[in-house]
Amino acid sequence: MNDRAETLEFQAEARQLLRLMVHSIYSNKDVFLRELISNASDALDKLRLASMVDKDLAVDAGDLHIAIEVDRDARTLTVRDNGIGMSRDEVVSVIGTIAKSGTAELLRQLREAKDAGASQELIGQFGVGFYAAFMVAERVELVTRRAGESGGTRWESTGEGTYTITELDDAPQGTAVTLHLKPADAEDNLHDYTAEWRIREIVKRYSDFIAHPIRMTVERPGSDDAPATTETVTLNSMKALWARPRGEVEPTEYHEFYKHVSHDWADPLETIHMRGEGTFEYEALLFIPTHAPLDLFSPQGRRGVQLYVKRVFIMDDCDALMPNYLRFVKGVVDAHDLSLNISREILQQDRQIRAVRRRLVKKILATVKDLKTDQPERYRTFWTEFGPVVKEGLLEDTDNQDTLLEIISVASTNDPAEPTDLAGYLERMREGQQDIYYATGENRATIENSPHMEAFRAKGYEVLLLTDPVDEVWVERVGSYAGKTLRSVAKGQVDLDTEQERTEAEAERERQRTEYADLLSWMSTVLADNVKEVRLSSRLTTSPACVVGDAHDLTPTLEKMYRAMGQEVPKVKRILEINPTHPLVTGLRKAHEQGATGDALAETAELLYGTALLAEGGDLADPARFARILADRLARTL
The missing domain is CATH 3.30.565.10 (Histidine kinase-like ATPase, C-terminal domain)
Structure with missing residues (x-):
């Protein structure tokens, strides 16, 4: 020494x-x-x-x-x-x-x-x-x-x-x-x-x-x-817990084994003990934690499932056995018919391992579905901790997409305290309603205060409020549920009128289209660098304007996400919708009709567009310019 x-x-x-x-x-x-x-x-x-x-x-x-x-x-x-x-x-x-x-x-x-x-x-x-x-x-x-x-x-x-x-x-x-x-x-x-x-x-x-x-x-x-x-x-019996019949294992034994494999100090939320027999035999003892690990969204975060072969430990974090969206699941899988020197690369290609993976995933999702039906409080704990991750499965696991759509919960305008599932939304849909309406944003308050929501609130239509980053992607990818289209309140044209309301209002709408034609054309030219069209809105009731996308456009949030991942995407110009009944818009029309021109009128149009962006939680291209124009206008009112 x-x-x-x-x-x-x-x-x-x-x-x-x-x-x-x-x-x-x-x-x-x-x-x-x-x-x-x-x-x-x-x-x-x-x-x-x-x-x-x-x-x-x-x-x-x-x-x-x-x-x-x-x-x-x-x-x-x-x-x-x-x-x-x-x-x-x-x-x-x-x-x-x-x-x-x-x-x-x-x-x-x-x-x-x-x-x-x-x-x-x-x-x-x-x-x-x-x-x-x-x-x-x-x-x-x-x-x-x-x-x-x-x-x-x-x-x-x-x-x-x-x-x-x-x-x-x-x-x-x-x-x-x-x-x-x-x-x-x-x-x-x-x-x-x-x-x-x-x-x-x-x-x-x-x-x-x-x-x-x-x-x-x-x-x-x-x-x-x-x-x-x-x-x-x-001092120990050395009996593999997963090899014992479920009825012979005490809950406390499961809990301590979970703490051993997970290094968590809390009991698991749910235990799954299963056995596969036939051409490929295996035992699995899996656990759903009570709390999400702190590295859940880290690329370096640990996956939870260990692989054993005939009671011999083979590898930690066996990603071939569990999809990424279930990376929080902990436990062991003991396969009877694999080689002891199997590699990760071989596992990825192994037909039997893929079959085991499919069975494990179906069992886990079935367990969550049972929790949702039979133990709503435990399900609520699960969804609060792991919901954003599970929704990733809607992008990567098409085989289980229907099951995933059945178990997801989302916030809704129907109840500020209780989330809903998609089936519940369908039950409350209005007669003749063909679409499931949703809105995305950073948080509930931002979405509910968005101008996009005004017509839906006025007409009493329920809107799903989606605030997780993955929501921007899965609703686009899935597209529909039970034959009903998933439709963003911030995209495309909106027409929530009944046939009778539409007939009664058609004359007024035609008058407005004629009355505002020159203003819309002028504003489209003035704001051409920022928008691809200016049109009258049917979704606004109190706000002067809002910014919307075409039905198949990328959302601003998705644009940011792709760029953050290093992917170049073309800049998407959106549509400015203006409210023909708002005093600011009617005043702008009158000023334009009376021949007002120059920077002052153009700056008003620019302010209208900027406030619409801010109202939906968007980012201004030139905040300093917007603030200067606004300050100048306010100064003139004093």
Whole structure:
């Protein structure tokens, strides 16, 4: 052993999370052992897989196990594995830095959390397993050697801002985490983590299903005739939970297994235990979380499903088994008929794997559909957390599009508090109504205050209010539901009149078209750089103007989305509709008829167009010019 040591600082985010752990925000401290055992199990799985993939890797994978060692006098507890281990750089990367999407958002939410319970929930969503050790330890030491390397690394910290890294000439293969426990409370033996019965209880409760033996050497008291002895016992049953019949598994066992595979600290919202038989046998144990992970929308976010073959771990995050829009689903799939050295590339092409994927997806969607029907509160939780992601399936999973359309919920003008499904909208449609009307925007308030909504509100037509970015795309792609066209209130011409109303109003409309023909032609010329047409509106009741698109035009939001993704799309000119009954518009017509010309009249038209853009939440091409013209006009009124 040498003394090549250096002291480093934790990354700022890691330092803040450690401070939370050191000061014990989490009430159930027992889970620290679950987290360390779970990490050790992952390391053993990775070593076994590495030894199969790389036949030249000089490792001993014959007796993969986890050992728990206790020194009651020194008050230390060690969790040791002979798994894959870590290099020095990996230690710094994995422990000294939280290189994980969502860290900043987590810390912001933690600062805003009102109580310890809320903080616990957030920490659980993030999954900071190793750091849980600092809830019970005043100092943590880690010794590790990566499989195939000769030297090792020691990491040591009190969790107060710095850690020490020491290079070792030799170390056992794998990782040993030693906790120097905080002083014992004489009145609180429940948290004596050096007691054999306590360790047994925690392992049984949280880690009984771990596929590798968890061993501990225990003392057996002597007697007058025989000295005290020690023996090594295995603390877990090692029974694969997914292989057991559902009726034999307790809900608490499912919950603890979920926490093992997800590193979440909350119970799952729903458990799916299924078995496939016939030409291709498999078992699957899947979970729908209660909360969305913080990296749900990150390209680097983890997918949730692990692949096993005949109880042997093959790979994490198996994207061949789960579509991207169900990336939040956690769990395992154990296939019986695959090769142990299967690769991701082969899996993508495997006909049997594709068949399993189809069955898993149908089962998950059927489970959500049942929640919607039978347990609306649980469904509401699901949709609040995962609805925006599930709607991505309407773009990528045409096979299940009908089912997805049945389970989605959206806000609606029908009820400000309760969302609706599409079937509910159909039931409330007015007699003779042929279209399902929707509006898109950043939030409900912006949409409801948009000029596009005026005629629909006046006539009592229900409008779906879509505020997720994906909504802009799926409504266009899907196009219709149950034979009814999905139609934007901000596109095309709008005619909500009955036949009788249309007949009665036709003479007035013809008069307006004649009266406004010259103004419309002039405005189309003045605003030609911004709009492709100026026309009279049938959708406005109180606003002077609005901007709309042709039926098949890209929306401004979609234009922005495509450009943000680096795709060049042509600039789409939209249509300015003006309200012939509004005083501003009638005044503009009279001024034009009386021969007014020049910049003042053109600027009025420009202001009319700009206010229409702002009213729908759009962006002005030249905000400074708009503000100057408006200020000049206001000054003249004083």
